[in-house]
Amino acid sequence: MKRSSIVVGAGAGGLFAALYLQQAGHDVMLLESKAHVGGCASAFSAKGFRFLSGATTLIGLEPEMPLGRVLAELEVPFAAPIAQKNISVWQRGEPLTLSRDTGANTEALTRAHGEHFAQFWNRSVQLGARGWGLITQLHFPPRGPGDLLGAARNPQAWGLLPALLQSTASKLGGGLISDAAKAMLDELLLVSTQARAANTPWLFGALGMEYLQRPLYLAEGGMASLLERLAEVFVRRGGTLKLETPVSAFARQGDGFRVQTREGVLDAEHLVLNLTHWDAKRLAAPELAGKFAGTVARHSDAWAACTLHLGVEDVFGDDVAPYHQLVLEQTLPVSGAHSAFVTLSRRDDRSMAPPGFRSVTMSCHAPARGWEGLSDAEHGQRKAAVGEELLSALAGPFPQVKSAAKPVVLPGTPKTWQGFTGRWGGRVGGLPFDFATLRRGYPTGRTGVRGLARVGDTVFPGQSVPACAWGARRVVGELLSGAASPRTRTAG
Ligand SMILES: Cc1cc2nc3c(=O)[nH]c(=O)nc-3n(C[C@H](O)[C@H](O)[C@H](O)COP(=O)(O)OP(=O)(O)OC[C@H]3O[C@@H](n4cnc5c(N)ncnc54)[C@H](O)[C@@H]3O)c2cc1C
Known part of the structure; x- marks a missing residue:
């Protein structure tokens, strides 16, 4: 008999989780409160226009990148033209335009902010490229001693460790950098890491700078068309997507879970919440609310x-x-x-x-x-x-x-x-990728309750559609292998 799963929320995290559960042979029901899928990465229409609600930049469709890997594993082909120019950063009426051309970027950065800043940028881009390479090799956060040992034996991981301990700002090189360059860096990092240079570990800052020189994909219909495609594939493969079905509460039911909707209750063996920890705690029955309380207390705010x-x-x-x-x-x-x-x-x-x-x-x-x-x-x-x-x-x-x-x-x-x-x-931006969040421990999506987990951008690796895809892949893998069982640390 097929195993059953309910996924609450058809944002990026929920859609990827639903597809992975479906691929594992589960009967999956995806419940979405709105009349559309995609959440922060959705689109809406008005007066003959289609608008992207929030998320717009689509990176990482290359096969070796996390999103490319996930789409290949799920057998969801998705291609899009690549931008010639990536981004223009405007300061005092002047644009600094970045593209995939490293030489042209170095020239533009040198012209705008001097040689030292351009050198810092290029060192960061090289570090970022090494970081992206490692993301798909290591299981992080570790599930136990095996994963820790794997990381400890990986020389590349050791090589990147210092960049996790130093701030991005500390790598700038003191007084040689203008205030305008620092302001630009801060605002760029805010978009990618949700934190400014002084608080962002250099490794994460570097990942957030490097992506600006990667291929940026300009899909017809924008980023939201990827999310819409995921929903279409999920339904075509036999999944049940119920739109306009807000979940108002969830609780344990026997060995599984029960969710409350306007139309009545629904039961399943597994429950995956594409909800922030704040919202998961709000909707949880009293016996489960405590499972999210620690995360809520540790991570109390976001942008x-x-x-x-x-x-x-x-x-x-x-x-x-x-x-x-x-x-x-x-x-x-x-x-x-x-x-x-x-x-x-x-x-x-x-x-x-x-x-x-x-x-x-x-x-x-x-x-x-x-x-x-x-x-x-x-x-x-x-x-x-x-x-x-x-x-x-x-x-x-x-x-x-x-x-x-x-x-x-x-x-x-x-x-x-x-x-x-x-x-x-x-609060739509995930959690800041800063030292404070790292010290408190980025939420893993594990709840300590067998069969219950959380996905989405308040779960490691956090914000962005590719990050939600990679997080959903890990969380569902752990759920299916029982790694999110009561023996593991609770960090919902
Ligand atoms: C302004 C803005 C710009 C961004 N730019 C980019 C970008 O350029 N590139 C990029 O990759 N990322 C970007 N992001 C980040 C990206 O959009 C998010 O990280 C990602 O889409 C979050 O997905 P999620 O699944 O975690 O959550 P959400 O998108 O919030 O999805 C959650 C879903 O659950 C549904 N839901 C909530 N409560 C219930 C309930 N009780 N019952 C049923 N359903 C429920 C919601 O309606 C929603 O559809 C941006 C975000 C914002 C806000």
């Missing part, structure tokens, strides 16, 4: 986001990079952001925007606190102000945006994100 979705006349030109990071001179007063990340839809992608228009997603890191308890009127005002400040930031490098036709202007706040994803306080 939220403010966003702007813009359907706008194409004033950007042909030769422009698909991604732009605007490093700002002054903090944006309402969101509190120091930079904004801009994604332009491909000029020829008719699934995203009508001819002559582009679909634009802007996002920035925002402190989660301060958005709770607002009245609808207060929130409405602050939301409109977020839209205005992000729009005026975009008009810095692209002044034509001011007078361009803008049929869609949709700001988003932490409160919007909470409603959109169900995540506590709109």
Whole structure:
């Protein structure tokens, strides 16, 4: 008889977990509270435009990279054209454009920030490339002494250890680096590691710099089309996907688990939660809530986001990079952001925007606190102000945006994100990959309860679609092998 599993949440973590469980022969039911899949990496439509909700940059489809490995194992082919230019980082009206061409990047970095910074960057990129190579070789976090021994015997892992103990900022080389270069580095790292250079171990900082020189894939329909493809394959292979089915509680039931939905209860042997630890604790029955309490206490906060979705006349030109990071001179007063990340839809992608228009997603890191308890009127005002400040930031490098036709202007706040994803306080960015999180132990997704585990971006290796894919692969592997049994350390 087939074994049964329920997966709660059809974000990246839940979709990959559901496919792995299905591949292992389980009867899998995937429950999603919204009418669409993808969560933070979903898309939505408005007035003839398709918008990417949050996640936009797609990296790592190469066969040796984690996402490439996962898609090959799951037999989900997914190809997309590669960007010629990757990203332009804007400071004081000047772009610094990075691509896959290391020589051109070195020249651009030297011109903008001097030779020392360019050397630091290149050392980091080399370290990052070694780090990516190791991710697929080691089982991390270790399941037990066997994995620890494997890591200890791996000379490459030893070679990378010092870079885990030193901060990215400490590798910059003191007074030789300008404040502008430091600000750029901080804002770039915030996107990839959710932390600034002084708090980010160099190894993680390096991984976050290296990806900017990797192939960036520009899928038709954007990043969300990958998530939609995963859902389509899951259903085609016999999986049950129930949309608009929020889970309001879960509990033990005999040797398995029971989840509560509006339509009634559902039972299964295994339960995989694509929920943050805060939300898992909130929905857990009293006898299970304690399994998440330690993680909640250790990891009490994370970033939220403010966003702007813009359907706008194409004033950007042909030769422009698909991604732009605007490093700002002054903090944006309402969101509190120091930079904004801009994604332009491909000029020829008719699934995203009508001819002559582009679909634009802007996002920035925002402190989660301060958005709770607002009245609808207060929130409405602050939301409109977020839209205005992000729009005026975009008009810095692209002044034509001011007078361009803008049929869609949709700001988003932490409160919007909470409603959109169900995540506590709109905390959407995983956990910061900083020293503090490492000291407390990045959550592993293990719960200490046989058959119950957690996936998603608050589970190691954290934020991003590729990281969720790799995390889901590990967590499901552990679940099926019984490694997440009561004998192992609880770190849900
Ligand atoms: C603004 C922004 C920009 C980003 N940019 C990038 C990027 O460029 N590239 C990249 O790789 N990553 C990016 N990320 C990160 C990436 O989007 C996330 O790490 C990843 O998508 C998170 O997936 P998840 O499965 O952990 O969670 P989610 O995407 O939050 O998925 C959880 C799912 O569970 C559902 N759910 C919640 N509660 C319940 C319930 N009670 N019952 C049923 N269903 C429920 C939600 O509706 C959602 O669909 C970005 C994130 C944001 C917010």
